[in-house]
Amino acid sequence: MAEQPLRADARRNRDRILLAARDAFAEAGFAVPLDEIAARAGVGPGTVYRHFPTKEALFQAVIADRVAGLVAEARDRAGDPDAGAAFFAMLSRLGGEGAAKRDASEAMTVPGPVVAELHEAVGVLLHRAQTAGAVRAHITVEDLFALLKGLFTGMHDSDDPGRAQRLLAVVTAGLRPPH
Incomplete structure (x- = not known):
């Protein structure tokens, strides 16, 4: 019907x-x-x-377009010849989303089809960057989103305007393989 x-x-x-x-x-x-x-x-x-x-249904409707845009961006970046740059650019984009929106941690981690697509698309970027030697080999996409969730929470625990960039820099440095 x-x-x-x-x-x-x-x-x-x-x-x-x-x-x-x-x-x-x-x-x-x-x-x-x-x-x-x-x-x-x-x-x-x-x-x-x-x-x-339900409130969950409303939240899913709100985040669907936003997360779908992130999925599209991640998929677009998958064709970038510099896999490391593509991954870290997407990480920066996700960090910006987290800094700007208090609901970003839930939006990127709540169960649902659009979030699963985001994890899959970012997972492709992660794998390509790992294959290129730009990201530590043992990091999983689940690890990455757990880090992002903690990062987003930390970004909003302070009124310090520079905190988001500093925390994202630490996460970015920690994802790179040791020299």
């Missing part, structure tokens, strides 16, 4: 909810209350639940 298209007012409400949720999750992470998202969107909590039965 095909889904019926939304009425114009329902479509506007859904779009407002997604916009409010995107901003709220980016500012406060997944912990933001659903009532706050509803208030930001100018709708009642019931309207949010009509469109998204």
Whole structure:
């Protein structure tokens, strides 16, 4: 059975909810209350639940486009002849995402098909960089995302504007093989 298209007012409400949720999750992470998202969107909590039965479903809808863009970027970088540069450029991009958005650690690690695609696409870059000798051979894609999750948390534990860059530099240096 095909889904019926939304009425114009329902479509506007859904779009407002997604916009409010995107901003709220980016500012406060997944912990933001659903009532706050509803208030930001100018709708009642019931309207949010009509469109998204759970907070997790709303979060998945919010991150789907953003993570899909990261997947596309990682796949584009897979053809770069300099595998090490491609990997570290993508790592920098992921670090920037983490610094800018408080929900980045959840967005890149919650189970779901789009996040699995991100791990796969970044895994290709990681493997190519390892084969080229630019990244330590024993690091797995799971290790990398665990490091990123910790990195993103650390970035938001301080108001120091230089902290994100310093932490990313340490992670980057630690991924390189010893000389």
